[in-house]
Amino acid sequence: MTIRLRDLGACFEGVIPSILATASADGVPNISYLSHVEFVDDAHVALSNQFFSKTAANLHANNQATLLLVDPRDGDQYRLNVTFDRSLDGGTLFDAMAAQLRASSAQIGMHGVMRLRGVDLYRVDRVEAVQSPTIATAIRPSTADRHLAAAATLAVRIAEASDIATIIDAVLDGVREGFGFSNTMLLLKEPSGARLVTVGSRGYAWSGIGSEVAVGEAVIGTAAAERCAVRISDMSRIRRFGSAIRPTSADENRTRTIALPGLADAMSQVALPMIAGGSLRGVLFLESAERLAFSKDVEAALSIVANQAAAALSLADSLGNEPSLVTSEGNGALAGRPFNIVHHTFDDSVFIDNEYVIKGVPGRLLVHLLRLHLREGRADFTNREMRLSDELRLPDLKDNLETRLLLLRRRLEEKAAPLRLLQTGRGKLRLQLAGPAVLTVAKGKSSSSR
Amino acid sequence: MIDAELASFMESAVMIIVGTCDDVLRPQVGRAVGAIVDRATSSVDLIVSEWQWPETIANVRWNGRLAVTFARPSDYVSYQVKGRAMVVPALAAHRACAVRYVEAMTATLVGNGLDARVTAPWLVDREPAALRLAAEMIFIQTPGDMAGQRLEPSR
Incomplete structure (x- = not known):
């Protein structure tokens, strides 16, 4: 059975380190760990250039390499024969990987420390499963079709909504019913552009309506600042910021600030920018206590939902200009x-x-x-x-x-x-x-x- | 070349990955399940499942080129050893070492929050062979300022 790269989605989540083997022109091998391999398409992967100089020198002398990817759900291993294609220092792929790196470094309190120097693009020549004594390797088919269908259903629901409140409820309820994710927040951008304010949420001990996040701050703020989706699949090693203790109204009275809700034991998070007419309108945020709750397929489907909601909100706003x-x-x-x-x-x-x-x-x-x-x-x-x-x-x-x-x-x-x-x-x-x-x-x- | 401290590190519960290369310069990845260091000769025996990693064994038989990285999961302390290797039959001591290693490594990874069912495919000792490596070069591979630096023989 041919294994398609797209079916190995979980291997690209950066949970279990991947391995890269290279060899010099005279056949001396080199082997090292990699924190993250990025899926590009069925024929390409990308690596952030975080290598030791030996790896880079080998790749320029001998462009063949072998990658070992690991599925964090069952430990299954996949061998990819790859050929180094070229290095990128800009473009859509580079920007997305740079934003992801900035977001994850902000999460561990290393904001601005980790910077993406380069992205190396590889052609994938062959994918095969490494023998495993446990169970016969079963490729899980991509869930993209199912998520696309859920997004389409939700898009209809959003399209049917005519005012802001109904649109927001349609998004939050639809994400729960269609995708099964029950901890969600929708935040809209303040006209000043500096802050996002929570206008709806589901699944938390308190709604957090009116709570704020600064643009550029943590996962939600980074998705807004970068205008790209930010996804974290395993927060077990990420420092937790104590925001999940339910605030009392005495706290609110004193600080005049409403606390952002949150899951104390969140393992996965995804923040999706809501963009319409070229402008950021807000952020749709989901989290889960499960590892790897939000796959790339889920991110893609929810991106459609987030942008559809942004367009609907813009339209409702302009209709709302009529006297009410x-x-x-x-x-x-x-x-x-x-x-x-x-x-x-x-x-x-x-x-x-x-x-x-x-x-x-x-x-x-x-x-x-x-x-x-x-x-x-x-x-x-x-x-x-x-x-x-x-x-x-x-x-x-x-x-x-x-x-x-x-x-x-x-x-x-x-x-x-x-x-x-x-x-x-x-x-x-x-x-x-x-x-x-x-x-x-x-x-x-x-x-x-x- | 391999001092007592490094030898102990290599023989402890650290992940061991091996790199080889075939006759058309295609590199290959494999994993080892245990190491036995001969401190007098700086020779390292690595136990590798020929059942799981046949290409790795074939490459070493073919050209003897080998690179091995030892990495401690808790703090990412890593060393890479390069040199010439040959395939030798796995003796009782190698098999016993592999059993101990799989047990210790599983415990370490489970202690780091992984499920033993997930780590099992990485810790396979079926049909073991031993790769006897004569260390020629040792590099620090711990992420940080020293990464990539060669360890002096007098370390």
Whole structure:
């Protein structure tokens, strides 16, 4: 049976070191370990140039080499007869491998230390399985077809969704139902471009809606900065950063920061950039406690999903430019329990009954709506007037108001706040108060825990 | 050439990979399951499964060229030894060494978090042959500043 390189996907995950044998022109062999062999296509592999000088000298004198790859799932070994083709110092393949190296070195706290010097491309002349006494070597067929079908189903679901909230839910639910991955997050880029904010998640102890990741930081931030997928298949040797302890609301009240959720025992992670119209819109992130949970095939299929979602979100944003309506209800809700809302102007953080809710533009939006409601007894607000409002000082709101309203809406739900934004129809929100609201404006960096 | 410390390293639970080359300069990869160092002569006997790595044995029979890298999985300390080798029949001592090695190496790799079912295909001693290597050159291959440097005979 002919073994196709594409069927050896797990061997390229860099979990078990590969081995490279070369020989000088006068027949002196050389043998060394390699951390990673990159699959290029069925006839080519690439190696990052991390060699000792002897290997490089041998390859230039005698371009024949033999690689031994190991499947980390069963230990099966595969021998590849290869011929050195050429070295690359740029291009798509080089850029992708460089980004992957930067991401993995950032993960182990060696950011900027490991740099890709060169990529060597090899033609693969022959692939064969090494005899094994354990079980007859069984090549697992590629799962690409199955994942492609799941991506197609999910793409339909995304295409059917017409507003941002439905699109985000379609992606997160679809990844779980179609691919079987239950720990996911979707983050969208802030207009400033410096940060990503979580707008939805599945499978965590807390949703993390409103939590932020700096572009360039860790796996998610690197995928955004590099605009390429970052995948880690075995985190057992990677230093873990303690972000998986559930934060208390006292922590949130003190730091005015919502913690990013995470799996404490994650072994695999993949972060996929969401790109539409040439711009980064966000990042789709998945993780799993299993080793090797995300194969190259899964990455390829999810990349289609991520970009499809980015396009759908862009379209929903532009449709959202039509005036949409926010109505208010329960004017004063005299029957309900009164509640306090404190607006800290220095960072626009909002606390409801001493509980931190949100800060920044979504915080400003909430206070603005409430103030109009209290001052003018207004029942209806449109997106257009929010965009035009001087009071709001909204930065570059053109394409982000919908996202911020969604963030605000979901955060209020999560905090079980006595003040909610309900979606009542396409482009229609309702400001709902459970009791009389008392709004206080706090200037300066005073403590919130009064 | 091989001092006591290096000899002990080679005989400990370290991964052993062997490189050979055929008559058309095609290099070949194989694995050894144990080493016995003759400290007086700097000769190293490597036990290799001819069942699993027939090309490696055939290449050594053909031209005697051999490169061996010893690597410790826990900290990547590695040495490469090159020289001329010949194939000798595996004696009882070689077979016993292979059994001990497979046991110790399996324990080490399992201790590093690998499953014994996964490591089994790398630690095969079926139909053992011994490659008797006369060490001519030794190189440090531990990743780092010293990588690729030749060990002085007076080490």
